[in-house]
Structures are given as C-alpha cells and as structure tokens.
Amino acid sequence: MTGNRTGGVFIAVEGPNGVGKTTAAAALTIHLKAMGVAVLPTTEPSGTPLGRLIREGEAELSGRxxxxxIAADRAAHLARDIEPALAAGRHVVSDRYLPSSLVLQRLDGLSTAEIWRYNSWAAPPDVTFYLEHDPAAIRCRLNERRHHSRLERLGSPERELALYAEAYDFLTGYGWRQIRVDCRGLTPADVAAVMLDHLDLQSV
Structure with a gap:
C-alpha cells in the first residue's frame, strides 16, 4: 500500500457493534507504535466539541x-485531526468512519442515497478493514454490556453484518480499498496481525 496523498496512511476499522473494533484498532495501534511508527488513534464520533455533543445527546438525536x-463531525474530524496528522507523516487508525454511517443511519431509517449525499465529499481511507464474526458470538458480547445505545437496540448482529456487506459493495463501486477480516478464532492481537499483513510496512 502506498502512503496517503498527504504523507501518512489512513486506516479505518469497521464492523458491527460487538465485533471488537475498538479492541482491534487499539491492538493495531500498539503494534505500529512498537515498530516505531507515529500513529494517531481516533474514533467517530470524534473528540471534537461536536463529536462530544453527539455522544452526549445520541439518545435524543435520530434520523436525518x-x-x-455525524457528517458535520466527520468534516471537523478530518480538518482538525486526520488531515493534519497525515500531513505530518503520522498514520491514522480510526475506530469507525463513513461505512458506519452507511450502516447505522440505515438502521435509523435513512436510505443509502441520502446518507451518501451527506458524506460523498469525505476522503476515503487508504484501506478500510471490515471485521466479521459469527452473529452468535457478537450477540454474546453485546449481552455482557450494561449499556446499549439506541442504534444498538435498533439493530442485530445479522442485520448489521448484512448492511456492512452492502456498504462494502457500495464503496467498492467508488474505488475504496477494502479488506474483510474473519475474526473467528482470533485474538485481538491476531486480528491486528492480519491487518498489518495488508499494509506495506516499507511505507510506514
């Protein structure tokens, strides 16, 4: 993989709630840092003021x-965090990005066409990893959580996996580089190693 046009490499980690995105993204970040790579770990909604407001008010926000x-937060996230890090030669590992909108906003009643209108301007990552797992295993993890967001309650592992497959196909049509990772039987470190195998480490 060649570096992002601005210098660093932009990596997005995607997948249904409960699949282990956050843990896998953290493990990937640790691996890259151990190799001496400068990394910015980040997430969406972002740590911008707007992103924090979305997290705090998610239960009261819905639909359009x-x-x-979220689209506005993504614009702020790119401008404030992602693009400057890439320009400085840092790699960016984002826990969620545009594909999550194509899934979670679908659960919230919007069409793919409408979601894309709000987000088509967003810069594609250099690579997007889609984490997949057995729905029963995902459901078991979700059942262990004390808090479930409104969108988590709207979906199910089967539905989210299906919508991520649709998002994968949709973004492939726009030239996105995307890789599916089957997480069954793998530890978070194993998942991170699989993702590393798809990165050109000579470019980092």
Whole structure:
C-alpha cells in the first residue's frame, strides 16, 4: 500500500457493534507504535466539541438530524485531526468512519442515497478493514454490556453484518480499498496481525 496523498496512511476499522473494533484498532495501534511508527488513534464520533455533543445527546438525536450531525463531525474530524496528522507523516487508525454511517443511519431509517449525499465529499481511507464474526458470538458480547445505545437496540448482529456487506459493495463501486477480516478464532492481537499483513510496512 502506498502512503496517503498527504504523507501518512489512513486506516479505518469497521464492523458491527460487538465485533471488537475498538479492541482491534487499539491492538493495531500498539503494534505500529512498537515498530516505531507515529500513529494517531481516533474514533467517530470524534473528540471534537461536536463529536462530544453527539455522544452526549445520541439518545435524543435520530434520523436525518443525527446523520447530518455525524457528517458535520466527520468534516471537523478530518480538518482538525486526520488531515493534519497525515500531513505530518503520522498514520491514522480510526475506530469507525463513513461505512458506519452507511450502516447505522440505515438502521435509523435513512436510505443509502441520502446518507451518501451527506458524506460523498469525505476522503476515503487508504484501506478500510471490515471485521466479521459469527452473529452468535457478537450477540454474546453485546449481552455482557450494561449499556446499549439506541442504534444498538435498533439493530442485530445479522442485520448489521448484512448492511456492512452492502456498504462494502457500495464503496467498492467508488474505488475504496477494502479488506474483510474473519475474526473467528482470533485474538485481538491476531486480528491486528492480519491487518498489518495488508499494509506495506516499507511505507510506514
């Protein structure tokens, strides 16, 4: 993989709630840092003021309102965090990005066409990893959580996996580089190693 046009490499980690995105993204970040790579770990909604407001008010936001807020946060996230890090030669590992909108906002009643209108301007990552797992294993993890967001309650592992497959196909049509990772039987470190195998480490 060649570096992002601005210098660093932009990596997005995607997948249904409960598949282990956050843990895998953290493990990938640790691996890269151990190799001496400068990395910015980040997430969406972002750590910008707007992103924090979305997290705090997610239960009261829905449909088009939430989708527009998330798209605006994505613009702020790119401008404030992602693009400057890439320009400085740092790699960016983002826990969620645009594919999550194509899944979660679908669960919230919007069409793919509308979601894309709000987000088509967003710079594609150099590579997007889609984590997949057995729905029963995902459901078991979700059942262990004390708190479930409104969108988590709207979906199911089967539905989210199906919508991520649709997002994968949709973004492939726009030239996105995307890789599916089957997480069954793998530890978070194993998942990170699989992702590393798809990165050109000579470019980092």
């Amino acid at each position: 309102t939430l989708a527009l807020a």
